[in-house]
Amino acid sequence: MSSPTIVIFNDTHGWHSEQLVNALQLLGITAVLTDLADCVIDLDSPTGMFIPGFENQLPGAAMVRGIAPGSLEQITLRMDILHTLAELNVPVFNPASAIEHTVDKARTSLRLHLAGLNTPKTWACENSKHARDIATAQFKKNMMLVIKPLFGCMGKGIEKISTLEQFDQIQAVGDAFYMQEYIEPFEPEHWQDWRLMVIDGQVCAAMSRRSQHWITNFAQGAECFTTTVTPEMEQLAIKATQAVQADYAGVDLIRQQDGSYTVLEVNSVPAWKGLYQATGINAATYLAQALAKRITTPRTMTC
Ligand SMILES: Nc1ncnc2c1ncn2[C@@H]1O[C@H](COP(=O)(O)OP(=O)(O)O)[C@@H](O)[C@H]1O
Numbered sequence: 001m002s003s004p005t006i007v008i009f010n011d012t013h014g015w016h017s018e019q020l021v022n023a024l025q026l027l028g029i030t031a032v033l034t035d036l037a038d039c040v041i042d043l044d045s046p047t048g049m050f051i052p053g054f055e056n057q058l059p060g061a062a063m064v065r066g067i068a069p070g071s072l073e074q075i076t077l078r079m080d081i082l083h084t085l086a087e088l089n090v091p092v093f094n095p096a097s098a099i100e101h102t103v104d105k106a107r108t109s110l111r112l113h114l115a116g117l118n119t120p121k122t123w124a125c126e127n128s129k130h131a132r133d134i135a136t137a138q139f140k141k142n143m144m145l146v147i148k149p150l151f152g153c154m155g156k157g158i159e160k161i162s163t164l165e166q167f168d169q170i171q172a173v174g175d176a177f178y179m180q181e182y183i184e185p186f187e188p189e190h191w192q193d194w195r196l197m198v199i200d201g202q203v204c205a206a207m208s209r210r211s212q213h214w215i216t217n218f219a220q221g222a223e224c225f226t227t228t229v230t231p232e233m234e235q236l237a238i239k240a241t242q243a244v245q246a247d248y249a250g251v252d253l254i255r256q257q258d259g260s261y262t263v264l265e266v267n268s269v270p271a272w273k274g275l276y277q278a279t280g281i282n283a284a285t286y287l288a289q290a291l292a293k294r295i296t297t298p299r300t301m302t303c
């Protein structure tokens with residue numbers, strides 16, 4: 001019997017795809033690397049789609065490593081492919097719903113809040129007057145606000161503001177305001193947060209990220225350290241992953257001044273190079289095992 005073949009979607013395949021391909025190979029699984037943007041919806045085909053590398057056959061599973069930015073129409077087409085694969089009983093890792101719940105930071109905040117999990121107070125709206133009124137009310141309470149792009153990642157485009165003059169200088173990306181209370185560091189001037197990698201309900205690796213700057217992303221130059229995590233942190237990360245219906249996620253936690261932890265972000269297409277460098281644990285091994293468990297027998301589709 002030929003080895004099972006899965007597909008990994010990304011717009012640029014680099015170190016992470018290579019790690020996955022190697023880890024999967026050790027389990028006897030072949031991975032085809034392609035881009036969701038290169039797939040074609042084609043009703044002439046029995047599957048209704050053309051996925052590069054799969055002629056009239058469905059992959060045994062699909063892993064989403066990245067979706068390039070695009071127009072609403074382009075993203076819609078790419079999500080159509082993911083939704084259809086799932087409807088054809090191909091395991092999609094992470095599922096389209098998890099991606100939708102996490103790419104949009106407001107949706108993540110809502111899911112976390114409604115699941116009763118600790119997450120900073122957040123406001124999101126389109127109307128700049130409403131946003132300004134919210135900022136005014138919070139500044140009166142001496143709260144600082146963090147404004148983030150709704151679809152932001154890697155700490156890009158985030159601003160911290162404490163006055164209306166600063167608010168008026170902000171150009172909200174896509175005219176969408178996503179504003180969050182600024183969580184003062186647990187230790188003054190010592191910025192740190194934690195990234196926990198959750199896979200199938202277990203934390204497989206964790207690191208702390210420390211910086212001289214309040215934005216502590218690895219991509220923004222923060223230093224990463226291996227760390228132990230408390231049961232409270234572990235449970236919070238696992239529940240946050242469940243709250244967005246993700247099979248795996250990189251969860252960002254920050255410590256509040258009262259010592260408790262709160263969820264900043266749940267990333268359903270997390271990178272793990274920084275985590276690997278800090279801990280020596282390669283999440284690719286665990287992700288490959290999780291994928292292997294899900295693989296369905298490849299099916300040939302005929303009309
Ligand atoms: N509300 C906040 N209070 C304090 N620091 C924050 C807050 N939100 C974000 N940060 C800092 O900015 C970083 C990036 O924020 P995050 O919400 O994870 O967005 P991104 O998707 O860009 O990683 C966090 O890791 C943290 O260091």
Ligand SMILES: [Mg+2]
Nearest residue numbers: 154155252265
């Ligand atoms: Mg983050």
